Amino acid sequence: xxxxxxxxxxxxxxxxxxxxxxxxxxxxxxxxxxxxxxxxxxxxxxxxxxxxxxxxxxxxxxxxxxxxxxxxxxxxxxxxxxxxxxxxxxxxxxxxxxxxxxxxxxxxxxxxxxxxxxxxxxxxxxxxxxxxxxxxxxxxxxxxxxxxxxxxxxxxxxxxxxxxxxxxxxxxxxxxxxxxxxxxxxxxxxxxxxxxxxxx
Numbered sequence: 001x002x003x004x005x006x007x008x009x010x011x012x013x014x015x016x017x018x019x020x021x022x023x024x025x026x027x028x029x030x031x032x033x034x035x036x037x038x039x040x041x042x043x044x045x046x047x048x049x050x051x052x053x054x055x056x057x058x059x060x061x062x063x064x065x066x067x068x069x070x071x072x073x074x075x076x077x078x079x080x081x082x083x084x085x086x087x088x089x090x091x092x093x094x095x096x097x098x099x100x101x102x103x104x105x106x107x108x109x110x111x112x113x114x115x116x117x118x119x120x121x122x123x124x125x126x127x128x129x130x131x132x133x134x135x136x137x138x139x140x141x142x143x144x145x146x147x148x149x150x151x152x153x154x155x156x157x158x159x160x161x162x163x164x165x166x167x168x169x170x171x172x173x174x175x176x177x178x179x180x181x182x183x184x185x186x187x188x189x190x191x192x193x194x195x196x197x198x199x200x
Contacts, residue, residue: 008046011036015047015057020103024054024110055118058107062118065100068093070122073129079136082129083154084191090158091190095183101162126151142198150198157190 014036018027029050033043047053072089076082094101108115133147168174
């Protein structure tokens, strides 16, 4: 059983590398088998086709990107600490896996109806965050803003540097170390910017 589990994990990790590099459309099962160090017949024993393998990878990737954020929000009671926690959790997770946001964005654009369910696993925490926005407005702490718009703004400020990373590196010459330093600064500057923009 342990061997089967290890093989499946190895396949998923190999598939993740291939899908993130090439996307669902361009990836080939043979490439995944070669990356995992197994033959194609064994790959099909675990995953009958590319769609099933891709869904396994995408589900795990979406959990990597969003799971830590929704979990971290469970510890927050009010909006401003929640914004700080959200940004820190997102940026810390993504600096470990900087290609993930672009992969998820590309694949969601390719198949929004089929893949949205894998991203939408944080309903309880998201609803809690939206409630905190409404409560902060009722207490007179923030301006009148649609809670969903605020959430989109925060996610955009967090995700954009990772999605734009190839441009930043190849056009503006930002090195990996400089990129990491920029993200570390954004842990503080993004929440400050957001809170300043909505404070009443």
